[in-house]
Amino acid sequence: MRKSIAIIITSILVLSGCNKQQSVSDRLLNEVGKVIAINPDSASNLLKGISSPEKLDDKTFARWCMLSGKITDEIFTTILPTYQLERAYDWYSSHGSPDEQVQILIYLGRSYFADGDYDKAMSIYTNALDIAEKNKLNNLTGYTYSYIGDLYGEKFMRTEAIKRYKAAAECFKKENNTDSYACALRDVGREYACIDSLSRALKILTIADSVARNTKNIEVTASIDNALGNIYAMQNKYDKAEEYFLKALVGRETMPDYMALIDLYIASEAINKAKELLSKIPQDNPKYTYSIKYLYYQIYNEEKNYKEALTNLKEYVEITDSIIYADNQSKILNIESKYNHLKISKEVDRLKIKQQSYIIVLVICIGILLLIIIGYLLYRKKAKEKIQRQQEELNRIKTDLLYVSLELEKKKRLLDTFKEKNESYEEMQEEISLLTTNYKQLQNKILENSPLHKELIHLANQNKPRNNKPLITDKQWKLIADEITYIYPNLRKYIYSRCPDLPEQDFWYCCLYISGFDTNTEAKLLNITVDSVRKKRLRLRQKLNIILPDNNATLYDYLIENMH
Numbered sequence: 001m002r003k004s005i006a007i008i009i010t011s012i013l014v015l016s017g018c019n020k021q022q023s024v025s026d027r028l029l030n031e032v033g034k035v036i037a038i039n040p041d042s043a044s045n046l047l048k049g050i051s052s053p054e055k056l057d058d059k060t061f062a063r064w065c066m067l068s069g070k071i072t073d074e075i076f077t078t079i080l081p082t083y084q085l086e087r088a089y090d091w092y093s094s095h096g097s098p099d100e101q102v103q104i105l106i107y108l109g110r111s112y113f114a115d116g117d118y119d120k121a122m123s124i125y126t127n128a129l130d131i132a133e134k135n136k137l138n139n140l141t142g143y144t145y146s147y148i149g150d151l152y153g154e155k156f157m158r159t160e161a162i163k164r165y166k167a168a169a170e171c172f173k174k175e176n177n178t179d180s181y182a183c184a185l186r187d188v189g190r191e192y193a194c195i196d197s198l199s200r201a202l203k204i205l206t207i208a209d210s211v212a213r214n215t216k217n218i219e220v221t222a223s224i225d226n227a228l229g230n231i232y233a234m235q236n237k238y239d240k241a242e243e244y245f246l247k248a249l250v251g252r253e254t255m256p257d258y259m260a261l262i263d264l265y266i267a268s269e270a271i272n273k274a275k276e277l278l279s280k281i282p283q284d285n286p287k288y289t290y291s292i293k294y295l296y297y298q299i300y301n302e303e304k305n306y307k308e309a310l311t312n313l314k315e316y317v318e319i320t321d322s323i324i325y326a327d328n329q330s331k332i333l334n335i336e337s338k339y340n341h342l343k344i345s346k347e348v349d350r351l352k353i354k355q356q357s358y359i360i361v362l363v364i365c366i367g368i369l370l371l372i373i374i375g376y377l378l379y380r381k382k383a384k385e386k387i388q389r390q391q392e393e394l395n396r397i398k399t400d401l402l403y404v405s406l407e408l409e410k411k412k413r414l415l416d417t418f419k420e421k422n423e424s425y426e427e428m429q430e431e432i433s434l435l436t437t438n439y440k441q442l443q444n445k446i447l448e449n450s451p452l453h454k455e456l457i458h459l460a461n462q463n464k465p466r467n468n469k470p471l472i473t474d475k476q477w478k479l480i481a482d483e484i485t486y487i488y489p490n491l492r493k494y495i496y497s498r499c500p501d502l503p504e505q506d507f508w509y510c511c512l513y514i515s516g517f518d519t520n521t522e523a524k525l526l527n528i529t530v531d532s533v534r535k536k537r538l539r540l541r542q543k544l545n546i547i548l549p550d551n552n553a554t555l556y557d558y559l560i561e562n563m564h
Contacts, residue, residue: 040074062091069107082111098135102128142171162191179220182212186224222248238268290319443487460524470527477508484511494563498544
């Protein structure tokens with residue numbers, strides 16, 4: 001009996017405690033909802049007063065997530081993690097209004113977008129779009145289209161992004177949402193600029209500018225002025241660009257606007273204006289220090305004061321490295337805090353299956369190891385088979401080449417006989433022409449399939465910016481000469497018949513030239529300019545005393561035709 005009474009009393013106390021906690025949370029959330037529009041920073045601080053939101057019931061937790069998302073819209077804080085927004089959507093999908101369902105789906109899609117899961121984000125946005133369009137929620141439809149446009153922009157699918165931003169603009173126009181309408185048009189203009197359609201971008205941004213005149217939102221007008229300034233700068237219309245960048249600075253003084261205008265002055269060689277504007281930026285503000293250093297570097301570099309330019313560049317790099325390091329650390333901490341709750345909630349289950357997990361991991365590791373071994377063995381087998389097939393193909397081509405060569409010589413001798421006897425001369429001439437063509441094709445095929453030829457192509461495709469010597473070694477030069485004289489057995493005899501005193505290096509180069517590389521590839525292999533390659537070919541032709549029959553003929557065609 002006493003135990004029963006104790007249990008009842010304990011239950012009452014627990015329930016009353018929970019209700020009290022819930023009541024306090026509700027009042028706090030009510031307060032947050034009232035002050036978001038007026039003072040979002042205060043609303044954010046109030047929301048942080050709920051230390052363990054995961055302990056709230058589903059309804060209150062869903063509301064907490066919604067308010068957190070609205071604060072994010074106002075002061076650009078980090079969006080909530082997906083697992084929290086998924087829980088909120090589970091409640092709103094059953095109990096929320098269409099407006100609330102779309103709103104929470106937008107936040108969920110943005111969270112997946114922030115995590116880099118673009119496919120999942122697109123799926124969420126599509127679901128939100130269906131609900132919004134079905135219920136004629138034009139504003140939310142517009143916002144959803146805008147976020148889909150952002151997604152396509154992130155994937156560099158500019159045309160698709162433009163379509164979505166235009167659809168968003170139409171939705172905002174229907175609702176007389178001037179700010180969002182102007183911003184959607186601005187986004188369309190920016191995407192057109194990204195695909196170098198500056199005239200279209202300018203036309204759209206001009207419309208956005210006229211729309212933005214009806215708003216008092218300085219951020220909207222300034223962002224459009226900044227976009228117009230960038231378009232005019234891209235068109236080299238520096239006066240117009242300056243006009244709009246200065247307008248963007250009126251009412252707000254953001255670093256991007258300062259940087260855009262100073263970059264413009266530097267591009268138009270108005271260095272004094274750049275210095276004057278740079279001096280107006282708060283020099284002691286840590287938020288601007290790294291940008292200021294970079295701008296000073298650009299200015300000193302333009303003035304050819306390289307010592308000061310280098311000093312500022314070093315300081316800029318050091319600050320940037322520090323910022324990147326701090327940002328990475330912040331991201332790590334954010335990820336840790338984001339998933340801390342998830343880890344705690346699964347800790348008990350993890351301990352229960354710990355022993356099983358070890359076994360599973362061991363089995364998986366063994367399985368992966370076996371797969372890797374099998375894959376490696378299969379790869380080696382396929383590689384050997386491929387090499388064997390290539391070798392067989394090369395041997396077959398060489399055999400065909402030898403056969404065609406012998407057949408060609410035979411036909412030529414018969415042709416001389418028939419010419420003397422005037423028997424079947426034309427028919428034999430056609431056979432020789434066909435054999436000659438086949439012979440040349442086989443020569444080209446052997447050359448293209450040879451490992452040395454492929455190795456030279458690979459060398460030419462390598463990026464070696466500080467290389468100061470030819471890519472071809474002495475050993476490779478000899479291999480090139482051996483291979484080409486094997487494929488074209490008459491080449492050496494023909495070349496030295498035209499120039500008996502030709503140096504060996506020139507003959508090696510002739511063999512490289514016969515390999516059929518274009519001027520760009522040859523320039524990379526020899527580590528010289530394309531113009532030097534052309535001069536090298538001209539000097540070779542002059543040494544061989546070759547006069548081309550017409551302007552369309554090349555030395556390569558002449559040598560291939562006449563060496564046989």
